[in-house]
Amino acid sequence: MAECPLGMNGTSSCPVNGQEGEETLNYHSYLKLDKLLNSQVMQSGIKSQAVHDEHLFIITHQAYELWFKQVLHEIDSVREMFMLPMLDESKTLLILNRLQRVTLILKLLVDQIDILETMTPLDFLEFRLQLSTSSGFQSLQFRLLENKLGVLESSRVKYNQQHYAKVFNREDQLKQVKDSVEQDSLFQLVERWLERTPGLNFKSFNFWELYKRSVDRWLQDIILSPAEETNDPKIKEEMMAEYKKQKDSFDSVLDEDKYKSSMARGDRRLSHAAFKGAILISLYHDQPRFNQPSKLLSLLMDIDSLLTKWRYNHVMMVQRMIGSKVGTGGSSGYQYLRSTVSDRYKVFLDLFNTSTFLIPRAYIPPLTRSLKRQLSILCHDHIPGESSEEDNDDDEKVEGDTANGNGAIGAKVKFEI
Structure with a gap:
């Protein structure tokens, strides 16, 4: 044919x-x-002779916007899976894959700045005035990404003393911003997911109480007992001061009232229940059931780290290109951007801080055999936290076994993480 x-x-x-x-x-x-x-219309070529490096400038920023669109596509799909009443565990690998894809894209965006920096400050100055009031601050997709991840409105640095949404004047843009703020962010969805961590409310394994005891034993073994045994008054004083410092640090999370006070001050965001879930996952990450959740938490921190690195590299590039000049959008340029490189823009800062409260493996309370069996299955037909008579016999052999009566999550539901 x-x-x-x-x-x-x-x-x-x-x-x-x-x-x-x-x-x-x-x-x-x-x-x-x-x-x-x-779509690469060089403004310098419209009014006079085109400046060669403006083409690179346009291509780079258009590539950023395309990648932002893909990141939003991935984050939205992950949020949809987390929005279900109970996360389908068969989707966990898919979630990990998509979050891993996001991290790889962000690494690419960080490296992309190196290409833009092949342009010298004088090269940029040749066409900078042609940008008029155009500014990267006007990137709608980046604002949507921040909101959908969970950047707090109260944490944002004001742009020219006004709310960031003031730069958007189209009705469809304002609606997208409004929706991204009002809908559940990835942070909120992960928080609720952590609150359901299996093992937190198991009747015969009171994780938090056992963890408290283990912390006390560890601090006593490594600091308090050696301090009491030393005959050197100066060394004893230093060790007792260190013991108090460590004890106060742990008490800030072990005591729920103190934890809630730190939340009220804005020092922490995760609910106390979610924080306990993150600690449990971190301590038992080598258990098969917690391996994938541990990787998920790690990827969330990677996303925060890479966005922080991108902000920092961007700040350094701006300082190199324009020094302390006012930004094209009217902002203070470098000074404004520098203020965004801080923990206030980290969404999952609480996950970074969980390492403060980890204890050595030798002090981690061992899981009961019945709990291990519960964690090894996807579904069961009895209420989580209730165990058979045989299971209770097994659990009694575990030191510090204390029932808290809070094990019931709901009958005939997926026991999931």
Whole structure:
């Protein structure tokens, strides 16, 4: 059979699925390359002779926006899976895969700044005035990404003493911003997921009480007992001061009232129940049931770290390019951007701080055999926290076994993480 003739732009005039008049989809038309490759309009070329490096500037920022769109696509899909009343454990690997994809994209965005820095300050100055009031601060997609991850409105540094949304004047843009604020962020969804961590409310394994005892034993073994045994008054004083410092640090999370006070001050965001879930996962991450949740928490911290690194590299590039000049959008430029490189923009800061409260493996309370059995299955038909008579016999052998009566989560539900 003879090949179909090619029409304009390399498209085929052969029928598609037997329908006359329709062109065959090809590489060029599928990717809309006519629109994409003709979207680099150099403002310097409109008014005078085009400046060579403006082309790089446009391409780089358009690439950023395309990658932001993909990151939003991934984050939205993960949020949808977390929005279910009970997370389907068969989706955990998919969630990990998509969050891993986000981290790889962010690494690429960090490295992309190196390409932009091949442009010198003088090169940039040749076309900077052509940008008029255009500014990276006006990136709608980046603001949506921050909101959907969970950056707090109260944590944001004001731009020209006004709310960031003031730079958007189209109704559809303002609606997207409003929706991104009002819908559950990834932080909120992960928080609720952590509050359901299996093992937190198991009747015969009171994790938090056992953890408290282990912390006390560890601090006594490594600091208090050696301090009491030393005959050197100066060393004893130093060790007792260290013991008090460590004890106060642990008490700030072990005591729920103190923890809630720190939340009220804005020092912590995760609920106390969610924080306990994160600690449990971190301590028992080598258990099969907690391996994937541990990786998930690690990826969330990676996303925070990479966004912080991107902000910092961006700040350094701006300082290199314009020094202390006012930004094109009217901001203080470097000074404004520098203020955004801080913990206030980290969404999952509480996860970073869990390492403060980890204890050596030798002091971690061993899981009961019945709890291990419960963790090894996806579903069961009795209420979590209730165990058979045989299980109770096994559990009694575990030191410090204390029932708290808070084990019931709900009958016939997925016992999931």
